Amino acid sequence: MDISELPGFYAIAAADPGRSAVVDADGAVTTYGELLARANQVSHGLRAHGLVKGDVVAGVLPNGIDAVAMLLAIGQIGLYYVPVNWHLTAAEIAYILGDCDARVVVHGDTADGALAGTVKDACAAAGIAAEATFAGCAGLAEGMPAGPPPDRSSGSVMWYTSGTTGFPKGVQRPLPASPPERSVPGTRFFVGEVCDLRPGDEVHLVTSPMYHSAPCAHTQIALHLGHTVVIAPRFDPVVILELIERHRVTNAMMVPTMFHRMLRLPDEVKKRYDLSSLRQVVHTGAACPLAVKKAIMDWWGPVLYEYYGSTESAIAFAVKPREWLARPGTVGRPAPSFEVRVLDEHGDELPPGEPGMIYLSSSLGAFQYRKDPARTAASRRGEWYAPGDIGYLDQDGYLFLCDRRTDLIISGGVNIYPAEVEAALLEHPAVADVAVIGVPDQEWGQKAVALVQPAPGTPTGPELTAELLAHCEPRIARFKHPRVIEYRDELPRTPTGKLSRSRVRDAYLDGR
Known part of the structure; x- marks a missing residue:
């Protein structure tokens, strides 16, 4: 079926319900028709719980069919959806739930049951009633009609991003009054110009958590283009190569850390897999070393598309493979x-x-x-x-990018905010002062290093380091923990008490 004239997911699913929509991490296949029915049921369920246009739903969901269904359900009934990083602590999740005024929270779970307990604690701390909390989409969908909801209008994802204070804030845009189909032609034009992505029988591979903006957006885009979405169970270089070959993946979104890990595979492993189906591998989220990008294109061919932007600006600059090869290091020209x-x-x-x-x-x-x-x-x-x-x-x-104005650390494509890590460490009685800085790392792009000024009389060494990392465990997510902790007699501060991270960073790098 020619789907190029159909305005996005909802129309494609109605016209071609047997089309493969999602291959989940466990290999289960959901068709477009089945996914539309589930999204419709969730839409009805949210309205049955009293949600009206402009209300907020939060999802603490690992990658999977529920995360996809929530996006599509909210996308047609004029709500805001806040994807929450499920690796966060209960206190961190509670802050986001309270700040966004979530009316409903939908969550998944981990094999050990820990996530459900964390979300329960977070909801209690944020004052969200148990009856407004759902384990997956089933509770919202049960008993609801599978047909489209009335008065459809576009919803929006509201991403939470942190600033220099480390406290996240929601990036909120006005909700359109029109149904979601109205915006599909513009989206298709945009991704066609930027990434050469077109409607058709293509296959998109999800390699990163969908609580990040780019993987989530590319999942939605793929479904509006009629593509099949394959969800990787985790990022493992060999698993990714196996999925590309097995499903004949044509496009994917990755971050530079993934490329670095791929390149570390032995040559005999790299040669084992047929990657000839790849046409577009989009990367963003952090600077990619020139040598890494060139090596990947030597292996995969000229398939790397790069864009630069932010949660606030979306895709602002883009560069195609051959443009980049002619101007190595550029992040491109302004997007449409x-x-x-x-x-x-x-x-x-x-x-x-x-x-x-x-x-x-x-x-x-x-x-x-x-x-x-x-x-x-x-x-x-x-x-x-x-x-x-x-x-x-x-x-x-x-x-061409030179540096960041802020002290933001981007490690493996994930944002780490020094002030937040410093605040956690300063709660420990052995810490008199601390500076957290980002330093170059071959694999991760940057890594977080904590330079700690211990309280007078405190012995330093491996035991204190282990104690400080254990202290961080309930306060901040593991990916924010410093990779290195070193000790200093004194940290430079201005006369007004402001920490000069640039001086700390320069001194650290000079010392190395």
Whole structure:
């Protein structure tokens, strides 16, 4: 069936219900028709619980069919959906649930039952009643009709992202008044221009948790294009190669850390798998070392598409494989609807080749940080938004990044905010002061290093390090724990008491 004229998932599922939609991590196959029926039932279930346009639903869901069904259900009944990282602690989840005013929480579980207990504690701390908490989609879908809900209108995902304070804020956009089909042509045009993705019998591989914006967005895009979505059970280089060969995967989204791990495989393993089906492998989330990107394209062919943006700006710059090979290191030119300016500290525009603060503007519509108008205003210069990066444009308008203005650490494509880690460590009585910095790491891009000034009389060494890491366990997610803890007699602070992370970082790197 030619699906190129059908406006997205809901229409494709109605016209071709037997089409394969999702191959779950356990190998179970869900058709477009079955997925539409489940999404419709969940939509009816949410409305039966009194949710109306503009309300918020949170999902603490590992990758799987429930996570996909929630996206599609909320996408047609005018709600906001907040995907929550299921590796967070109960306190961290509770903060997000309370800040977003979640009316309903849907969660999955882990084999040991730990996630359900964590979510239960988080909901109790956030004041969310037990009857508004559901283990998976089944409780919402049970007994509900499988037909489309009335008065359909587009919903939206509201991503939570942290700033320099480490406290996450929701990136919220106005909800359209139109049904989801209205926006599909624009989405198809955009991803066609940026990534050469088209409607048809293609196969998309999900390699990362869908609580991150890019993997989640690409899953939705794939279904609106009529593709089959294959969900990897975990990221393991050999597992990924096996899935690509078995399902003849044509497109995927990855982060540079994954490429690095792939390249570490023995040559005989690399040669074992047929990857000739790959046409687009999109990467984002962190800078990719030039040598790594070239080595992957030597192996897979010119299939790496890169884009640069943020949760706030979405895809702002993009570069295709052959463009990048002609200009190694660029993150591309502005994507459709985007304009860019590079300004100095006075707000004056800089000429090509001169690094400055990057500002973006787009016709896609403005965002706001939920409940934080001051932070919203601080991120803008009029209609221009600053992602917080420093870079320069070449003569042809290609952007090259230099550094981040903030102290954000990007490790394996995941954001780590030093202030949050420092706050956790400072709760320990043995810590007088601490600075957390990001330092270069060959595999992860960056790793978090904690430089601790111990309290007077505190002995340092492996025992204290183990004690500090154990102290972090209930306070912050494991991926935020420092990879290295070192001890210092004193940390540099300004006369006003502000920690100079740049001085700490420079001294650390000089010492290495």
